[in-house]
Amino acid sequence: MDIDLEQHQLDLAETAHRFFADRSTIGAVRSWEASELGYDPGVYAEMADLGWLRIGHPESVGGVGGGTLELSVIYQAMGRTLAPVPHLESAVIGAGALAAAQAAPGLLERVLSGTAIVTPALAEDDAGYGPDAISMPAELGADGGLVLAGSKILVGYANSASHLVVAARTAPPSDDASGITLALVETSAPGVGLTRLPNLAGYPLYATTFDSVRVGPEGVLGRAHAGWELLEPVLDRAAVLRAAQIQGAAERLLELSVDYAGRRTQFGQPIGRYQAVQYLCSDIAIHAHLTSLLVRYAAGLLDCGLPAGKAVSEAKAQASRTARLAPERAHAVHAGIAFILDFDVQLFTRRCRHWELDLGDERYHRERIAAALAA
Amino acid sequence: MELRLTPAQNEWREEVRGFLDAELPARWEKSSEWCEDEDFWEFAIAFTRKVSAKGWIGLTWPKEYGGQARPTIDQLIFSEEFTYRDAPLINTIGWGLAAGALLRGGTEDQKRKFLPPIQRTEVIWAEGYTEPEAGSDLASLNTRAVRDGDEWVISGQKTFTTWGSHADMLYCAARTDPDAPRHRGITIFGVPIRQDGVSFGPLFNIGGGRQNHTFLDQARVPHENMIGQEGRGWDLIMGGFYGGNIGAGYMEAQQKLDKVVAYCKTARRNGRLLIDDPVVRDQLAEMDLLVQAERLLTFESLSNIQSRRPPAFAGAIGTVVSKESMTRFAELTNLIVGRLGQLAAGSDWAPIDVASGGPEAWFRTSIRNHAGGTSQVKRMVLATRGLGLPR
Numbered sequence: 001m002d003i004d005l006e007q008h009q010l011d012l013a014e015t016a017h018r019f020f021a022d023r024s025t026i027g028a029v030r031s032w033e034a035s036e037l038g039y040d041p042g043v044y045a046e047m048a049d050l051g052w053l054r055i056g057h058p059e060s061v062g063g064v065g066g067g068t069l070e071l072s073v074i075y076q077a078m079g080r081t082l083a084p085v086p087h088l089e090s091a092v093i094g095a096g097a098l099a100a101a102q103a104a105p106g107l108l109e110r111v112l113s114g115t116a117i118v119t120p121a122l123a124e125d126d127a128g129y130g131p132d133a134i135s136m137p138a139e140l141g142a143d144g145g146l147v148l149a150g151s152k153i154l155v156g157y158a159n160s161a162s163h164l165v166v167a168a169r170t171a172p173p174s175d176d177a178s179g180i181t182l183a184l185v186e187t188s189a190p191g192v193g194l195t196r197l198p199n200l201a202g203y204p205l206y207a208t209t210f211d212s213v214r215v216g217p218e219g220v221l222g223r224a225h226a227g228w229e230l231l232e233p234v235l236d237r238a239a240v241l242r243a244a245q246i247q248g249a250a251e252r253l254l255e256l257s258v259d260y261a262g263r264r265t266q267f268g269q270p271i272g273r274y275q276a277v278q279y280l281c282s283d284i285a286i287h288a289h290l291t292s293l294l295v296r297y298a299a300g301l302l303d304c305g306l307p308a309g310k311a312v313s314e315a316k317a318q319a320s321r322t323a324r325l326a327p328e329r330a331h332a333v334h335a336g337i338a339f340i341l342d343f344d345v346q347l348f349t350r351r352c353r354h355w356e357l358d359l360g361d362e363r364y365h366r367e368r369i370a371a372a373l374a375a
Numbered sequence: 376m377e378l379r380l381t382p383a384q385n386e387w388r389e390e391v392r393g394f395l396d397a398e399l400p401a402r403w404e405k406s407s408e409w410c411e412d413e414d415f416w417e418f419a420i421a422f423t424r425k426v427s428a429k430g431w432i433g434l435t436w437p438k439e440y441g442g443q444a445r446p447t448i449d450q451l452i453f454s455e456e457f458t459y460r461d462a463p464l465i466n467t468i469g470w471g472l473a474a475g476a477l478l479r480g481g482t483e484d485q486k487r488k489f490l491p492p493i494q495r496t497e498v499i500w501a502e503g504y505t506e507p508e509a510g511s512d513l514a515s516l517n518t519r520a521v522r523d524g525d526e527w528v529i530s531g532q533k534t535f536t537t538w539g540s541h542a543d544m545l546y547c548a549a550r551t552d553p554d555a556p557r558h559r560g561i562t563i564f565g566v567p568i569r570q571d572g573v574s575f576g577p578l579f580n581i582g583g584g585r586q587n588h589t590f591l592d593q594a595r596v597p598h599e600n601m602i603g604q605e606g607r608g609w610d611l612i613m614g615g616f617y618g619g620n621i622g623a624g625y626m627e628a629q630q631k632l633d634k635v636v637a638y639c640k641t642a643r644r645n646g647r648l649l650i651d652d653p654v655v656r657d658q659l660a661e662m663d664l665l666v667q668a669e670r671l672l673t674f675e676s677l678s679n680i681q682s683r684r685p686p687a688f689a690g691a692i693g694t695v696v697s698k699e700s701m702t703r704f705a706e707l708t709n710l711i712v713g714r715l716g717q718l719a720a721g722s723d724w725a726p727i728d729v730a731s732g733g734p735e736a737w738f739r740t741s742i743r744n745h746a747g748g749t750s751q752v753k754r755m756v757l758a759t760r761g762l763g764l765p766r
Contacts (some may be wrong), residue, residue, distance in 0.1 A: 001384075001448050002377045003671065004678045009376075069376065258762050273765045278758035282695070285762060289692050293671035300378045314667050317660070369663050370656035373636050 003296055005069065013073035017080070019050075024083035026344055032084045033347075037160060038204030039084040048114030053091040056237065061099045062112050067303035068237050072244040072295055079248025082351050086117050086157040088238055088245075094118030096234035097165045097182060101221035104184060107163065117161040118184075120231075121152035121208050129360045130368075131177040131228045136210075138168035138181060140224055144217035146170065146183060148210035158194050158206035161187050166210070171225045182227035184219045185210070201354035236312040237302055239359040243319030244295045246355050249348050250288035250326035256345060257281050257333040271333075280329045287322040294318050310372040317365035323356035380452070387449055391431075391456040398425055399460060412584050416541060419463035424496045432470050433494040435620070436478065440486050441494035447621055447680050451673070454623035459630045465538070469493040469500035471620045473546045473602075476563060476611045480603030488599075489565065503533040503547035503566065503589060504612070510745075511752040513548070514557050514609065518591060520549035520564060527551075527596045529566060532588060539587040540575045542568050547591075548608050561608040565600040566591070582742070621677060624697060625669035628704055632662050635708055638726060649711065658707045665700040672696060688761030691753050698750035701743045 005013070023043045032040050047053060055070050057063025071092070078085070090111055098108040098118065110116035123129065124136055136150035148168055158164065164185045171179035185192060191211040199205050222230040258281055261272030271277045294315040301308035327349035331338040338345040356362070380388070399422075426432055435450050436442025457464055474493050477486050492498040509516040518531025529549050536545070545566040552560035566573065572594030575587040603611050636659060639649035649655045672693040679686050686693070709716045718725040744750055758764045 001380060001451070001674065002678050002681060003674045004376060004682065006376060254762075258764060261764060270765050272758075275755065275758075278762075278764055279754060281762055281764060282754050282757045285688060285757065286692055286696060289688070290668050290671075290696070293675060294667065296376075297378070297667075297671055297674075300376050303376075304378060306378065310663075311667075314664055318664060318668070363657070366657050366660035366664075367653075369660040373632075373659050373663060374640070374650050374656070 003293070003300065005073070005296070009069055009073055012070055013077065016052075016074045016077035019046075020077045020081040020083045024078075024081040026082075026347065029082045029084060029347060033202040038202075039086055039157065039160070043083065044085045044087070045114050047085060047087065048112075053087065053095070053114055054112045056092065057095060057099050057112065061102070061105065062109050063099070068240055068299035069296070069303055071237075071241055072299045075241045075244035076248035076251070076292075079245035079250075080252040082249065082347055086119065086160065088241055089119040089156045090117040090161070092238050092241060093120045093234055094161075094163070094165055096237065097221055097231060098184070100230045100234060101182070103218070103221050107184075110162075116163070117157055118163045118165060119155060119157050119161040121155045121158070121164040121166045121185075123154045124150070124152060127154060129364050131173070131180060134167045134169055134180050134228070136166075136168050138170050138183065140170050140181070144220060144224070146181065146215050146220065148183060148185065148213040148215060151207060151209045153197065153205075153207045155206045155208050157204050158187065158208055159196070159204055163187065164192075164208060165221065165231075166208075167227055167231065177228040177232070179225050180227040180231075181224045182221035182231060183215045184221055185213060185215055189213055199354065201350045203351075203354050205354075233302075235359060236308060239312055239316040239365075240295055240298045240302065242355050242359050243291060243315045244299075246319040246323045246326075246352060247288055247291040247295055249352055249355070250284060250291065250322050253326045253330040253345065253348050254281065254284040254288055257284060257330045261333050277333060280332050283329050284326045287318070287325050291315070291319045291322045310369055313360070313365035313368040313372075316360055317362050317369065320356045320360075320362035320365065323352040324362075327352050380448075384448060384452060388452050388456060391453055394426075394429065395456060395460045395462060398422060399462060403461060403463075415463065416465075416538075419465045420496065420499075422463050423465050426464060427494060427496040432466075432496060433474065433490065436474065436490065436494070440478075440490035442490075447677060451621050451623060451677055454621060455626045458623045458626035461627070461630070466493065466496055466499050468502045468538075468542075468546055469496075469498065469544075472502060473500045473544070473565065475614065475620065476546070476602050479614055480563075480607075480611050484599065485602065498544055499538065499542040500544045500546050500565075501536050501539045501542035501568070501589075503536065503545040505535050506532055507534050507588075511749055513612065513748075514561070516548055516550060516561065518547070518549040519553070520551050520562060520596070522551075522598075523595075525598050527564060527598060527601065529564065529572070529591050529594045529596060531591050533591070534586075534588050535578070536575070536587040536589040539568070539589050544568060545573070545589065548612060552606055555606060558609040559606050561612070562605050563602040563608040563611050564596050565602060566594055566596050567600075570594060621673065621680065623673060624701075625666050625673060628662075628666045628669065628701065631704070631708060632659070632666055635659070635662070635711055639711065642726070644713070655711055658711055662704055662707050665704045668700065669697055689756055691757035691761045694748070694753045695750050695757055698744050698753065702741055705741070 051064050052074055054064040055066040059065060095108060095111045098104055107116060111118050138146045138148050140146050148166060164187060166183045166185050167180050168183060169179055170181040173179045191213040193209040195207040197205045197207055261277050261281060262270050264271050298308055298311040298315040301311050330345050334345055337343050430443050431453060433442040434445045434453060435447055438444050470493050474490055477489055504513055506516050506518060520527045520529045545568055547564045547566045548561055549564060550560050551562040572592050574590045578586045578588060580586060639655060642649050712726050715724060715726045759766050
């Protein structure tokens with residue numbers, strides 16, 4: 001029994017830390033946020049050159065092995081720097097769905113080499129998460145293809161994506177997760193529409209509409225009606241990585257807050273000497289640290305193939321809480337100045353808002369924990 | 376990273392379970408060492424001596440002092456099973472605190488003299504740190520030890536001494552040099568309790584048990600009972616409990632959570648089972664998160680011990696989380712159980728059992744907040760020594 005990272009994982013963490021500290025400076029983050037693209041294609045290409053888009057995928061589909069733990073240390077570094085890249089959407093979820101379905105090998109290779117982006121389109125009007133929230137109907141044709149009609153929202157990087165992985169309902173649910181089919185849809189296909197959704201995090205989020213979009217049998221990922229089965233492990237890994245990203249952001253907020261509290265003088269002494277301020281900082285430390293432990297444990301379980309669903313939800317439930325609490329405490333330490341755009345805290349606050357709610361919010365994951373307890 | 380146990384470790388767990396099945400009554404659910412209870416004592420000491428006879432007290436100690444030199448993970452597995460079953464293991468201060476200090480700072484003679492009787496549960500130790508005016512600020516302690524030939528003469532008052540009147544030795548921190556800086560004038564002694572200079576006065580507590588005031592009036596201690604170096608007692612105090620005795624407090628919470636979940640599957644309120652109530656489900660999930668956080672903090676400690684690495688954040692995060700989360704855990708238990716939770720042990724309608732659902736759930740865990748230092752003090756340690764904020 002040992003929950004320490006291995007040396008090669010620590011080395012990768014160090015490499016990733018240096019890479020993102022150098023490439024994703026706060027200035028770069030600010031300018032990419034203001035751009036139409038919403039991410040840094042140069043940094044993403046370099047990540048591809050480093051092989052970081054291939055981690056976690058089997059060698060049989062062009063991956064380099066490794067797993068969630070290796071990715072989690074990269075995500076921690078991305079979280080610290082708010083690195084704007086579509087890695088989670090494309091290299092983890094998009095590629096994960098293609099790899100699991102053993103579909104579109106050419107496209108998968110382009111995704112893994114960073115020359116194509118494939119992003120998931122899951123959320124619908126009610127912005128729910130999980131299999132229950134998939135209700136957009138699709139009609140299966142006799143040829144095994146299907147026709148999509150409806151809309152998906154909160155789709156990340158849809159403007160840059162060549163394809164979407166769309167979850168649609170092809171049969172009424174006979175149990176919690178059945179009746180969902182995954183379709184690979186070209187964003188340029190007739191009937192696909194994109195609308196940008198301005199948002200707090202400055203993320204490239206889109207609504208996508210499907211006006212009788214025809215998908216051939218080759219575009220159906222995996223078996224019909226069994227899409228969630230295929231997608232769930234992919235989303236579990238993604239949720240843990242989102243949690244690792246939140247951990248990184250919280251650790252950076254802790255550094256910013258401790259540094260500020262040590263320098264800012266009021267009533268004749270540094271505010272960090274006041275216990276009320278010390279409590280605020282220690283809250284961030286505690287929640288960041290608990291997030292790191294839960295992330296490591298869930299990632300470790302996923303990587304050695306042990307049942308991990310509950311641990312994944314524990315990690316993301318805690319991370320979502322951390323994503324609320326760490327910025328809130330950091331704002332309390334910084335007070336008025338955190339409110340000002342020239343200061344960096346707000347960049348973390350706004351990203352954390354997206355990450356908190358993405359891939360299942362705290363409520364969703366707590367319910368999943370409760371379901372595991374009640375089983 | 377290795378999240379699986381080896382076959383040998385799994386066999387060890389089975390061996391421990393087999394022992395507990397054989398030695399504990401079927402519905403045993405009383406473990407707290409922190410509240411004296413006379414009925415409990417007789418069973419607990421007999422039980423602990425059986426554990427001693429198996430060689431399981433001092434499991435990780437070197438063999439020359441009566442130990443088994445087993446790895447820390449074996450101790451953790453042992454602790455998990457004993458804690459989950461509320462096994463009444465006593466003499467925590469002996470095999471935890473005193474043995475740890477002796478192994479770190481005792482002389483060879485002291486180790487050979489004091490450790491084997493602790494291993495055999497022949498000599499029971501009580502804690503003599505806290506004083507009426509020195510609680511969180513332990514370094515302000517006033518109990519005075521003065522050298523007199525081959526002996527030390529100790530006078531002062533200690534308090535919250537659990538099992539004091541049953542113990543044989545007091546693990547006592549006393550001031551040997553009042554002129555030294557306050558952290559440098561403290562020394563640790565093993566004070567024989569059965570002598571005229573030591574007496575006790577009871578402190579009855581909210582949980583139905585008792586602690587003690589301990590009065591030291593010219594108590595005499597042989598010089599050879601001075602543990603560690605003169606004036607360096609603070610180092611031993613800060614060293615805390617011996618790492619090799621790693622505990623598994625989360626298993627007490629896990630056991631309670633399991634019982635509360637089982638209760639929720641049968642108890643109905645407002646026309647439905649509690650387990651189907653979304654508010655209750657959310658509370659159960661929060662309880663699970665509290666347990667899991669404690670579990671992983673312990674696994675982290677295990678990895679720190681295994682790689683001989685000091686803990687991050689001055690070791691304060693685990694302590695703060697444990698102290699704060701277990702009171703929240705008990706609060707959630709009481710919220711779920713509701714009004715039946717006010718019924719005491721022995722009441723016909725008391726739900727589950729007294730430890731999990733009754734008032735004791737909170738009484739017992741609320742002890743966590745102060746035993747070994749309050750969470751507020753540990754938060755100060757976290758902020759200053761852990762995060763580097765100004766003092």
